[in-house]
Structures are given as structure tokens and as C-alpha cells.
Amino acid sequence: xxxxxxxxxxxxxxxxxxxxxxxxxxxxxxxxxxxxxxxxxxxxxxxxxxxxxxxxxxxxxxxxxxxxxxxxxxxxxxxxxxxxxxxxxxxxxxxxxxxxxxxxxxxxxxxxxxxxxxxxxxxxxxxxxxxxxxxx
Amino acid sequence: xxxxxxxxxxxxxxxxxxxxxxxxxxxxxxxxxxxxxxxxxxxxxxxxxxxxxxxxxxxxxxxxxxxxxxxxxxxxxxxxxxxxxxxxxxxxxxxxxxxxxxxxxxxxxxxxxxxxxxxxxxxxxxxxxxxxxxxxxxxxxxxxxxxxxxxxxxxxxxxxxxxxxxxxxxxxxxxxxxxxxxxxxxxxxxxxxxxxxx
Numbered sequence: 001x002x003x004x005x006x007x008x009x010x011x012x013x014x015x016x017x018x019x020x021x022x023x024x025x026x027x028x029x030x031x032x033x034x035x036x037x038x039x040x041x042x043x044x045x046x047x048x049x050x051x052x053x054x055x056x057x058x059x060x061x062x063x064x065x066x067x068x069x070x071x072x073x074x075x076x077x078x079x080x081x082x083x084x085x086x087x088x089x090x091x092x093x094x095x096x097x098x099x100x101x102x103x104x105x106x107x108x109x110x111x112x113x114x115x116x117x118x119x120x121x122x123x124x125x126x127x128x129x130x131x132x133x134x135x136x
Numbered sequence: 137x138x139x140x141x142x143x144x145x146x147x148x149x150x151x152x153x154x155x156x157x158x159x160x161x162x163x164x165x166x167x168x169x170x171x172x173x174x175x176x177x178x179x180x181x182x183x184x185x186x187x188x189x190x191x192x193x194x195x196x197x198x199x200x201x202x203x204x205x206x207x208x209x210x211x212x213x214x215x216x217x218x219x220x221x222x223x224x225x226x227x228x229x230x231x232x233x234x235x236x237x238x239x240x241x242x243x244x245x246x247x248x249x250x251x252x253x254x255x256x257x258x259x260x261x262x263x264x265x266x267x268x269x270x271x272x273x274x275x276x277x278x279x280x281x282x283x284x285x286x287x288x289x290x291x292x293x294x295x296x297x298x299x300x301x302x303x304x305x306x307x308x309x310x311x312x313x314x315x316x317x318x319x320x321x322x323x324x325x326x327x328x329x330x331x332x333x334x
Contacts, residue, residue, distance in 0.1 A: 043212075050172070050212025076302055077214035083255055084208050084217035088224075 006036035007114040007123045008063025011107055012056055012073040012082060014049050016042035022104055026111040036114035037063035038107075051077040053085055060092045068095035068120030070110050072127060074103045095120060101127035137235040142332060143199035144188050149328035151181035157324060164317040168304035172213055173317040180211040180219065196236050200227025214302060215318065218252055218265065219325075225251035238333075242276035242283075249273055256301055263297040263304065263311065265318035272326045284330035287323040294319045 009026070013019035019042025027035050039059035044050040060069050069092070073079050082098045085091045097120060099106065106127035113126035154161070154177045162174030184203045193199045204224030207216050226248030230236055236244075249269045258264045268290040275286035292315065299311035302318075 048212065050176075051216075052212055053209040053216070077212070077217065080214050080217035080255060081208065084221050087221065087255075088205070088208070 005065045005067040006117065007067045007110075007120050008060070008065060008069040009036060009038040009107065009110050009114055009123075010056065010059045010063060010069055010071045011038065011040050011042070011103070012051065012059075012071060012078045013040075013042045013103065014051060014075055014078060016040070016047065018042055018074070022107050025104070026107045029108050030111045030115045034115070035111055037065065038111055039063045051081045053081055053091070056082060056085060057091055060096055064093040064096075066095075068097065068123075069093055070097055070099045070114070070120060070123050070127065072099050072101055072103055072106050072110060097124060099124050099127045100131075102130050105130035105133065137237060138196060138241060138333060139235040140193060140195050140199055143196040144192075145332040146329050147181070147184050147188055147199065147203050149331050150325050151185040153324040153328050154178050154181045154321065157321075161317050161321055164315055164320055167314040168299060168307055168311045169317055170213075170303055173215060173321065176211045176213040176215050177219075177321055180207045180216055183207075183210040195230070195232055195234055196241075197227045197230035197232060200224065200230065203227075214256075215321070218256060218318070219321075221255050222248045222252045222269070224248075238280065239277065242273060245269075245276065246273045258301045261297060262301050263294045263299040263316045263319070264301050265316075265322040267291065267294050267297070267316065268319040268322035268326065272322075276326075280330040280334035284323075284327045284334070287326035291315060291319040291323040 011019045011023050019040035023038050023040040039062045041055040041059040044052050071082050109130045110123050110127040113123045158174035158178045165171050165173035184206045187206050193202050200223045204220040208220035226244045229244035229247045268287040271290045272283045272287035276283040294316035299305045304311045
């Protein structure tokens with residue numbers, strides 16, 4: 001990774017195991033040394049299934065390097081919570097964006113792109129493009 | 137006129153109602169959802185009651201924006217951002233006024249309900265909380281009791297509907313015949329208002 005200021009990636013799932021595993025998968029596939037910062041925000045703080053605004057905000061702050069943060073989400077309340085936090089205006093770092101992308105494929109595309117030093121718009125486009133790859 | 141003290145009593149009454157009805161909400165949610173609506177709202181409104189005790193906001197708008205923010209940060213399900221957005225947007229709309237009229241609340245609540253519809257991408261008839269809230273806002277122009285009755289009727293009217301939003305939508309036609317838990321809790325919120333202000 002050439003630039004010091006990489007786009008951060010936050011992965012929000014209803015399950016801590018899913019968010020953590022997808023982060024590991026993306027890091028493994030982005031490979032080749034350092035990757036852009038990625039953080040998992042899965043489940044509730046007590047380890048249950050659900051969405052935690054607290055974990056999402058902490059994850060976004062953790063990966064924020066000043067170049068923007070791309071947030072990828074799985075289902076229902078994860079989508080709604082991130083949208084509600086963005087509407088708050090001051091909960092998430094400046095330049096945080098909810099990315100409309102498939103969770104696993106989008107996470108890999110986003111991290112590979114961010115690790116190559118791309119800006120937030122390019123990261124978002126790469127993640128969203130994962131929708132275009134049909135499997136059957 | 138409705139002041140901050142009344143709005144706090146509204147939130148306390150909602151916390152009590154959610155406590156009382158948590159079992160029923162979860163039962164409704166176990167039919168078509170993931171069986172956590174009662175416990176999620178219980179946790180959320182208990183946190184709302186606690187923060188209102190501590191911070192004592194001085195205006196109706198302050199009470200609702202604080203309550204909404206608390207719901208977004210403490211509820212681990214979709215009801216957190218949805219109810220949080222409802223109360224926050226309504227609170228912001230009420231602004232800094234020390235007290236508001238029923239008509240002003242009806243108008244602000246209409247804005248809040250619009251924000252919920254936008255957040256969830258739902259409309260009337262989708263078998264969501266909107267089916268209780270939309271008729272309640274309209275009836276609130278007449279009286280608190282009318283709003284409560286309209287919300288109750290709206291919640292009941294979700295029984296024959298097919299869910300088009302949220303987890304229940306995956307069930308398709310199997311969601312028909314069950315009352316929507318979100319519309320039911322929304323009716324509790326309007327009922328709590330009628331209880332303290334009616």
C-alpha cells in the first residue's frame with residue numbers, strides 16, 4: 001500500500017462470527033503484506049445476534065485514517081442502524097459512507113481496492129460492482 | 137399546552153407499557169419475526185427512562201431527541217433505529233419551544249413518521265409500525281383518545297395483511313393472519329401518550 005491515508009472498511013453483521021470471518025477472508029484475499037484498515041462490528045456487545053450502534057461507531061473510529069470509511073452491512077437492522085447513525089451527523093467520522101454491496105463479495109472488493117490506495121468513491125464503486133457478478 | 141414534564145411522563149408510561157406487554161410483543165414477533173421485539177423495546181425504553189431521569193431535558197423537543205438517540209444506541213434490532221428516528225425527528229421538529237400544543241405535536245409527529253417511512257422504505261399497508269402511526273397522526277388532530285383508538289385499529293388491521301418489509305416479508309403469504317408486532321408496539325406508544333395527556 002503506497003498512500004499513508006487509506007480508506008477504512010467496517011463490516012457490520014448481525015453475528016460477531018460472520019463479521020470477524022468475513023474480515024479475515026477479505027484480508028486473506030487482499031493479501032500481499034499490509035492491507036487497508038478493516039474492522040468487524042458484529043452482533044451485540046453482550047455477544048448476542050443483532051446490531052450495535054456502539055460497536056459500529058467504535059469500529060469506524062478505529063479504521064478512520066482521514067480518507068473516509070466504507071461501511072458494508074448485512075441485513076435489516078444493520079442497514080437501518082447505519083442509516084440512522086449517518087442521519088445523526090456527528091456519530092460517525094466525517095466521510096463515512098454506507099456502501100450498497102453484497103456483504104462478502106463487497107467486503108473483498110472494497111478491501112482489495114482500498115489496500116491499493118484508491119479513494120472512497122473507487123472503493124464504493126468496486127464493492128457495488130460485486131452485485132453485477134451473476135453466479136448462475 | 138404540553139410541557140417537558142408531560143413528555144417525560146409519556147416516555148415513562150411507554151417504558152411501563154413495554155414492560156407490561158413485552159411477553160405479548162415477543163409472542164407476536166415469534167410468529168413472523170425473530171422473537172426479540174419485546175425484549176429489545178424493554179431494554180431500549182428502560183434506557184430512555186434512565187437517561188431522562190439523569191439529564192432532565194427542559195423542552196418537549198429535548199425529551200424526544202434524547203430518547204430517540206438512546207434508542208438508536210441501545211436496541212440491537214430494527215426497532216431501535218426506527219423508533220429512534222421517529223422520536224428524534226419529531227423532537228427536532230418541535231425545536232426549543234418550552235411547551236407545545238396538541239396540533240403542533242401532531243404536525244411534528246407527522247414529520248417523524250415520514251422519516252421512519254423513508255428510513256425503512258415502507259408505506260401504508262406493508263404490515264409495519266406505519267399502519268398504526270399514520271392513522272394515529274391523522275386522528276391526533278382531533279384528540280388524544282382518537283389517536284389511541286386509531287392506532288389500536290391500525291394495529292389490528294395488520295392481521296390480514298401480507299408483510300412486505302423486514303424479516304416477516306420472507307414468509308410471504310405465511311405472514312397473513314398475524315398481527316404485526318411493530319404496529320402493536322406503535323399503538324402502545326400512542327396509547328401511552330393518551331394515558332398521560334388525554
